Amino acid sequence: DTAVSQTPKYLVTQMGNDKSIKCEQNLGHDTMYWYKQDSKKFLKIMFSYNNKELIINETVPNRFSPKSPDKAHLNLHINSLELGDSAVYFCASSLDRAPYNEQFFGPGTRLTVL
Amino acid sequence: AQTVTQSQPEMSVQEAETVTLSCTYDTSENNYYLFWYKQPPSRQMILVIRQEAYKQQNATENRFSVNFQKAAKSFSLKISDSQLGDTAMYFCAFMKPGGSNYKLTFGKGTLLTVNP
Numbered sequence: 001d002t003a004v005s006q007t008p009k010y011l012v013t014q015m016g017n018d019k020s021i022k023c024e025q026n027l028g029h030d031t032m033y034w035y036k037q038d039s040k041k042f043l044k045i046m047f048s049y050n051n052k053e054l055i056i057n058e059t060v061p062n063r064f065s066p067k068s069p070d071k072a073h074l075n076l077h078i079n080s081l082e083l084g085d086s087a088v089y090f091c092a093s094s095l096d097r098a099p100y101n102e103q104f105f106g107p108g109t110r111l112t113v114l
Numbered sequence: 115a116q117t118v119t120q121s122q123p124e125m126s127v128q129e130a131e132t133v134t135l136s137c138t139y140d141t142s143e144n145n146y147y148l149f150w151y152k153q154p155p156s157r158q159m160i161l162v163i164r165q166e167a168y169k170q171q172n173a174t175e176n177r178f179s180v181n182f183q184k185a186a187k188s189f190s191l192k193i194s195d196s197q198l199g200d201t202a203m204y205f206c207a208f209m210k211p212g213g214s215n216y217k218l219t220f221g222k223g224t225l226l227t228v229n230p
């Protein structure tokens with residue numbers, strides 16, 4: 001059973017389109033995250049939710065909107081896609097907000113904007 | 115803001131040998147957490163090892179160990195008896211607890227290649 005799953009794994013789309021990436025975890029964790037990994041492999045936090053409440057919102061364009069319908073799901077919607085949005089997006093989860101907890105990552109979604 | 119520096123973009127090691135990946139960080143905090151994550155070609159991020167700053171004893175997980183030097187703000191990863199499956203990007207990460215700062219700050223990574 002996959003602990004943290006993301007769909008789709010690959011997404012190719014045109015500039016200006018709107019797209020969503022879905023994330024689900026079956027670990028019973030309270031906290032979920034979205035990270036962006038750029039073409040140079042640099043990984044940066046975008047958002048974090050704890051029990052469906054937004055707790056981290058980094059400097060991210062407001063074209064990006066996370067949504068957490070329940071504790072097990074954290075989706076990422078991106079409006080008006082731009083070339084610079086091309087990256088691998090990782091979802092992760094941890095037991096709770098405690099900093100020592102391991103974050104379990106999904107397999108990533110490679111987004112390519114043409 | 116905390117920063118994490120990995121000064122070795124790429125490294126290589128022969129199978130069965132030992133390799134050390136370096137990581138330094140900048141913080142004014144006294145209590146924090148440090149992590150090494152591994153990203154193999156499959157792209158999956160996997161936790162390798164973690165260290166709490168208030169613990170003086172270096173963390174160890176099987177063939178992986180760290181050399182944590184708090185005063186020098188250094189957190190290196192030693193891989194003993196390297197295996198082909200250790201080939202991956204290795205990311206050092208920092209987390210400062212408290213407030214809304216429950217976020218991992220990553221270094222830029224070191225690409226480790228284990229050669230047969």
